[in-house]
Amino acid sequence: MMESREPQTFTRKEFEKMNQMVKDGDKEAKKFIVIDNKLYDVTDFVEDHPGGQDVLLTHVGKDASDVFHAMHPDSAYEMLGNYYAGDLEPELAKDDNVANSAKFAAEIRDLRDKLKKEGYFHSSKLFYAYKVLSTLALCATGLGLLYAYGRTSTLAVVVSAFIIGIFWQQCGWLAHDFGHHQCFDDRKWNDVLVIFLGNFCQGFSLSWWKNKHNTHHASTNVHGQDPDIDTAPILLWDEYASAAYYGALDDEPTMVSRFIAENVLPYQTRYYFFVLAFARFSWALQSFMYSFNQGAINKSAALNMYERISLVLHWSIFGYATIAWNSSIYNMILFFMISQATTGYTLALVFALNHNGMPVISEEKAEKMEFFEIQVVTGRDVTLSPLGDWFMGGLNYQIEHHVFPNMPRHNLPKVKPMVKALCKKYDIYYHDTGFIKGSLEVLQTLDVASKLSLQLSKKAF
Numbered sequence: 373m374m375e376s377r378e379p380q381t382f383t384r385k386e387f388e389k390m391n392q393m394v395k396d397g398d399k400e401a402k403k404f405i406v407i408d409n410k411l412y413d414v415t416d417f418v419e420d421h422p423g424g425q426d427v428l429l430t431h432v433g434k435d436a437s438d439v440f441h442a443m444h445p446d447s448a449y450e451m452l453g454n455y456y457a458g459d460l461e462p463e464l465a466k467d468d469n470v471a472n473s474a475k476f477a478a479e480i481r482d483l484r485d486k487l488k489k490e491g492y493f494h495s496s497k498l499f500y501a502y503k504v505l506s507t508l509a510l511c512a513t514g515l516g517l518l519y520a521y522g523r524t525s526t527l528a529v530v531v532s533a534f535i536i537g538i539f540w541q542q543c544g545w546l547a548h549d550f551g552h553h554q555c556f557d558d559r560k561w562n563d564v565l566v567i568f569l570g571n572f573c574q575g576f577s578l579s580w581w582k583n584k585h586n587t588h589h590a591s592t593n594v595h596g597q598d599p600d601i602d603t604a605p606i607l608l609w610d611e612y613a614s615a616a617y618y619g620a621l622d623d624e625p626t627m628v629s630r631f632i633a634e635n636v637l638p639y640q641t642r643y644y645f646f647v648l649a650f651a652r653f654s655w656a657l658q659s660f661m662y663s664f665n666q667g668a669i670n671k672s673a674a675l676n677m678y679e680r681i682s683l684v685l686h687w688s689i690f691g692y693a694t695i696a697w698n699s700s701i702y703n704m705i706l707f708f709m710i711s712q713a714t715t716g717y718t719l720a721l722v723f724a725l726n727h728n729g730m731p732v733i734s735e736e737k738a739e740k741m742e743f744f745e746i747q748v749v750t751g752r753d754v755t756l757s758p759l760g761d762w763f764m765g766g767l768n769y770q771i772e773h774h775v776f777p778n779m780p781r782h783n784l785p786k787v788k789p790m791v792k793a794l795c796k797k798y799d800i801y802y803h804d805t806g807f808i809k810g811s812l813e814v815l816q817t818l819d820v821a822s823k824l825s826l827q828l829s830k831k832a833f
């Protein structure tokens with residue numbers, strides 16, 4: 373008869389000791405994560421994780437239960453057993469704040485299960501068909517106008533560039549929804565739509581986006597982990613970023629880093645709007661480089677090929693329309709700049725509203741917080757008209773989206789009162805504001821960081 377072995381139970385002390393070895397850079401140290409009080413050894417899995425290394429690394433040595441449940445299909449649960457190392461002893465009594473946060477997280481989990489049963493995670497295919505078709509109609513209008521009048525009218529060039537810019541912005545919101553698997557149960561179809569709307573139509577790579585955006589979701593506004601708040605040396609959003617940037621300046625900085633530290637960053641509020649005009653071009657360039665340097669996030673050769681072909685097609689068609697359907701170099705540049713800047717402004721203003729100016733958390737503090745509490749306190753909801761909802765692509769329900777990332781966009785307004793009520797019950801700060809007020813908060817945050825940069829630059833030199 374086979375002897376069945378009791379699973380090993382690790383004490384919290386043993387777990388902490390193993391994690392400290394990882395933090396100390398011990399190459400032999402094993403990397404563990406916790407899911408539902410079970411320890412998983414992901415040392416040899418990190419590189420092969422189909423969701424990418426970066427996102428998995430944000431949770432090494434931590435409890436990844438809620439983020440794991442939020443991001444994975446059934447196939448991932450089937451894989452978990454391969455990495456099971458043992459059980460983790462239950463946590464000791466928590467202090468009042470931590471206990472409150474844990475109770476809030478438990479109620480959010482119950483709410484999620486209830487909403488699943490009630491069909492809130494099922495998408496309306498009609499809604500998404502309408503969104504895709506109406507977005508493509510923008511492209512047809514913009515390109516049609518350029519084709520018909522671009523060679524004879526500068527006004528037509530300006531208007532068509534603006535429409536194409538809005539088309540790319542709307543593609544961004546749709547690719548975002550499909551990238552979070554909000555529409556189809558079969559994930560493959562969501563990815564097909566991301567390749568079409570993201571890579572081909574918009575010029576943003578699926579793999580680049582998933583790597584960056586899912587890491588942002590896993591560690592929202594966590595300094596050192598969330599790539600969305602790591603915008604140095606162009607912009608510094610918080611005191612951690614300022615301290616890190618100025619602290620890292622050598623005793624003998626180069627002329628360029630000294631110039632940036634003294635004459636650029638302390639004045640970031642003044643050039644913020646100018647920089648946004650180039651945001652779309654910068655993201656498209658990063659996408660292209662990521663796809664051709666790093667390749668597909670899940671290392672699939674087929675995905676890699678589709679991504680690269682669709683990105684090349686995007687630039688070929690956009691380049692052809694810019695050159696062939698404009699009559700002068702002046703109008704070609706105008707078309708290029710206006711379309712890029714329109715997307716840059718309209719995407720970046722929304723991104724800034726989502727999280728900038730909301731609390732930024734240190735890694736140490738985040739380790740002690742519940743995943744759902746982090747998602748709520750770092751997000752900003754913006755109450756708008758239906759036109760505003762369209763403009764922001766539903767991301768104005770940012771808190772609900774972060775709590776339930778794969779819930780279809782059209783259901784977020786319905787669950788907003790439920791999430792808000794739970795936050796009220798547990799006294800978790802829920803920020804709901806208007807477009808202008810939220811944008812002013814973003815500017816104030818930039819201004820505070822500029823002043824800090826000025827002080828730090830005076831100290832440094």
Ligand code: HEM
Pocket residue numbers: 405412414417421422423424427428430431436439440443444445447448451452455551552553559582586587590
């Ligand atoms: C042993 C633990 C884990 C296993 C076995 C695992 C497995 C997987 C698998 C199989 C997929 C591909 C899913 C698909 O077909 O779409 C995936 C994707 C992903 N995983 Fe994990 N994972 C683990 C831990 C984690 C952790 C801790 C995080 C977050 C901190 C994470 C975040 C993601 C994300 C964001 C994706 C991408 C989903 C997408 O394509 O949209 N995973 N993982």
